[in-house]
Amino acid sequence: MTTLTAEDLEFLRRPLHGFLTVAGWPVPPQPRPVWFEATDEGTLQAFSVADSPKLRALRRDPNASIVVAAPVGEPERWVAVAGRVTVEPDGARELCARLGARYWDLDNQANAGALAEMVDMDLVRFVLHPETVRRYSI
Template sequence: MGSDGRPGHEVGHRRAGGLGDDDVRRLRRDPRASIVVAAPVGERERWVSIAGTVTVELDGAHDLASRLPPATGTSTTRPAPPTWPGILAEDQVRLVLHPETVNRYAY
């Protein structure tokens, strides 16, 4: 549920380059978006996909981010992510996905 009371899924987004950030700019121009969540490799196949439009909200991102645990895991191909306090100290926007279609599959 979005902060406005409408159904929606909130996703925090860190603004690395201010409001002109490429991802945010693209979503403002064309708000269509989708997300797919799938079972890990080696497990029985199952997934859910959600497609709809995104609104870019200027409030609530820090509150949302402070409720999420820091990401864990490492990657050998990417540099280490910034520290969690560093992420929380940056300007952020909140992306709210308003579902139009939801599909799922389980084998």
């Protein structure tokens, strides 16, 4: 399957961590947790500091995957999306702010301050375009 279903999108719109694996970096592959957003177009987008190792690797080889799993205490469920990534020059700060509000309690001043610092960083947005979607649920 190459597209996300309505059920996938509902699941992926929860504040769950995605585990990003980038082709060719590091070796052996070591997934990294990321905040992400499922879009209405059926892509997944995230952000990173512009000079991060994962973005350097994605510029060399744009293949990546994100796996998202249900948390402990829920029936087993996961969605794995693999495909090509595009690095986009716009929208990273807005995405960071949106995701910060989704993942953190911003009434907590420490969280709000940390998010403000993140938004001010040199960020870029990257978009994973699904080529393969696999899923499992009980």
